[in-house]
Amino acid sequence: MNTRYYEFFCPVKVIAGQAALEHIPFELSSRAASRPMIITDKGVRGAGLLEPVISACEESDQEIVAIYDDVPPDSSTDVVRAIAAIYRQEKCDSIIAIGGGSAIDTAKAVNILVSEGGDDIAAYAGAGVLKRPLKPFFVLPTTAGTGSEVTSVAVIADTRKQVKLPYSSPFLLPDVAVIDPRMTLTLPPHITAATAMDAMTHATEAFTCLQKNPLSDAYAAAAVRKISDNLLKVMDNPKDSEGRLELAQASTMAGIAFSNSMVGLVHSLGHSVGALCHLPHGVCMSLLLPYVLEFNLERIREPLGELLLHLAGPDVYALTPKAQRAEESIATIRKLRDELHKRCNLPRTLKETGKVEESQLDRIAEMALDDGSIMFNPREVSLADARAVLQNAWG
Amino acid sequence: MLARRIKPVALQARKIYVKLMMEVVGRSLQAISDLDPSIREETRVLPDGFLFEMTVMPHGPALVMQKLPKGRLRYCGEKGPEAADLSIRFKHIAHAFRVLSFQEKTSEAFAYDRMLVDGDIGYALRMTRVLNRLEAFILPKLLAERAVKEYPGNLGLSEKLLQAARIYLQVASQFLATVKLA
């Protein structure tokens, strides 16, 4: 699998590590921003994650002009419009998104409206509609998983028309991604595991699907290593601030990898399971990953075998004959899932979720064929193939 | 413009080849959608009248297909009656040439960002599967395996139709030889 051509783009300034939050005032001022608005959700506020951000700013005489803390898990065009109205009323000049995928996507869409004007966010849907930079935009991820802080896409539901609006533009990329261990320290075990497995899937798919390239490979491999080395440690000791930081960085690195080497069938199937059975995205990723790798195996033997070094470490890699490394990589991922199941009941099969009916598998397979990510899967996927993978993942 | 002075014949020939192949693809799609139920299975869900366009930036060549009832496709030539509902645009004639001369798979061309999709991504995936199946039909097996990710095992089309399509293709591939010489 030689990539004959590739594109790689990531203009996001990453500020990461101890006391990273305290760099926010300087980064704002260096972009001539003085009136930031925070966009977040109730969970983040409830977990007390706003206080360290606000106090880091206030200590530096940086006022936070407005806070919107009511982004729902499935954000909508109405929410985006409401937030944009507050932004304008308070004469804000920049956005700080704090949260997971929904808060970050919402903030991206708000940034379109407040930069381009108007109230009709649907008018900007699609690829490449935006032609110029938006307002200064900072992102503080609070789940180490989605990688949204380094991606150029957002999805917003139009609840009235019952459609999901996709947005894709390099101008949606944040100016700054802030990775501070304080932001993920209180993440509950179940979410820590699921979101880390989402990041693991981003990295694994970026490393094995059609857009793989030398730059995305470097980020993907390093992300797999950090997750393999730290996930169980953090599960056993949730206050391990260093381990938390490693997972958060891994998530960002996996995000950089997959935004430059698109994910494949795990995501096509996972998006459908998530939408039809209302399961969290990370849970779908974790349970589908080994079954899709098995399906793709003969096409990805070489890169998947290479990943063993990062999944299991140099000793296991050296002791495993080259011809068996790909299988061993899948086995290592299965072992990790077993350990996570022991610690927080993270489901390993569709049946274990308790939320999927076997009768739904046909519909899930059909829907997966319409998911854009399927184009980048190394193996062509027919309806029967998709159905067969789901059957294997059933349990 | 400088390149044109240096290799005018080759560049001109490449453009004519792409134009010709667009027509081959368009006419074959129309013929095969009449005969192949698997292709109609993919196209049936498109709204009737739906216009699909494959074009080269900035000024073509192009091919436009219109969806008729029961999943049939009609070749409209270079221009449709209205703006297309779904458009797949090659960024450069060189990229279209690579795909249409079977040096690069359609899925690779997507992966390499050679094309832009404007419209519903689910529909775009369907049309890509239709194009893959078409390539499997009209190309000799060896060439087709290079052009699509997986060569389908169940083609089962009448030899007659295949011959018809291959005649178009022969014209095109003779031309391709000329281009490569140029």
Ligand SMILES: [Fe+2]
């Ligand atoms: Fe994901």
